[in-house]
Amino acid sequence: MEEHNANTTIRKAMPGDSAILTTISFAAKGYWQYPQEYYELWRDELTISSTYIEQHEVYLAETAGVIVGYCSLVEVEKDYLIGKVVVNHGFWLDHLFLLPEFIGKGIGTRLVQFIKDLCREKKIEKLQVFVEPKAKGFYDKIGAVYLRESASSIAGRTLPVYIINIDQQI
Numbered sequence: 207m208e209e210h211n212a213n214t215t216i217r218k219a220m221p222g223d224s225a226i227l228t229t230i231s232f233a234a235k236g237y238w239q240y241p242q243e244y245y246e247l248w249r250d251e252l253t254i255s256s257t258y259i260e261q262h263e264v265y266l267a268e269t270a271g272v273i274v275g276y277c278s279l280v281e282v283e284k285d286y287l288i289g290k291v292v293v294n295h296g297f298w299l300d301h302l303f304l305l306p307e308f309i310g311k312g313i314g315t316r317l318v319q320f321i322k323d324l325c326r327e328k329k330i331e332k333l334q335v336f337v338e339p340k341a342k343g344f345y346d347k348i349g350a351v352y353l354r355e356s357a358s359s360i361a362g363r364t365l366p367v368y369i370i371n372i373d374q375q376i
Contacts (some may be wrong), residue, residue, distance in 0.1 A: 214313055216320045219264040219276060221256035226273050227266065227303075228254045234275075234303035238340045247359055254278075255303070262300065265320060267313050275304035277317040279324065279333070297325070299370060301333040315376060318348055325372045333370040341368055348376045 219227065221373040232245065233266035245252075252291065254276075258264070263279040297323060304314055336356065337345050350368040358365045 211220075213269055214274075214316060215268045217316065218266055219259050219266045221259050223264075223266060223276075224254050224256045224259055224275065227264070227276050228252065230273070230275060230305055231301065232301050232341075233305055234309075235338075237309065238338065244360060251359065260301040264301075265317065265322065265324075267317055269308070269313070274308040275302075275313050275317060277284045277302040277321055279321055286364075295328050297333050299307075299333045302335075314344060314346060315365065318370070319376055322370070322372050331372055333372070334368060335368050337366045337368050341367060345370075 222308075231254060234247065235245065235252060255262070258278075264276060265306050266273050266276040267277070270273065278300045280298045282298060284295050285376070302314060303315060309336065321333070325331075335345070335354070345366075345368050348369045348370070353367045353369050355364040356367050
């Protein structure tokens with residue numbers, strides 16, 4: 207599945223894209239100017255390996271031939287804990303990251319719409335997503351629904367969990 211418009215192409219990521227996707231992950235988190243020690247705690251969850259790309263649905267956005275963002279869809283087959291973080295079974299929008307200079311240009315919304323179209327094809331009705339607290343406005347804008355707070359990998363910090371209903375228009 208691939209999507210084109212005049213400025214941006216969305217395509218399936220290839221294992222060789224792992225380094226640039228990892229760079230985008232860290233750059234996007236850096237946009238929010240967190241303390242440096244957080245990035246070491248987030249290293250594993252922000253690193254996109256070639257194996258991750260091979261095992262999950264990962265799609266990237268290219269503008270003028272430059273990879274500017276990506277998103278991923280993951281199926282969790284049973285509930286589990288990562289430390290104090292509860293991950294429920296079902297489908298998750300696992301990552302949605304853009305290079306900071308492309309935030310606010312509609313590319314994130316296009317990636318979400320692309321994933322929603324993919325979910326419709328796969329008969330997936332909803333996605334769960336751990337939301338960057340400073341990006342709640344984006345998820346509210348696309349019509350995602352707040353579900354609950356979840357513990358974070360950062361002590362004393364929580365993450366909102368939202369539901370994205372696939373059939374709801376953005």
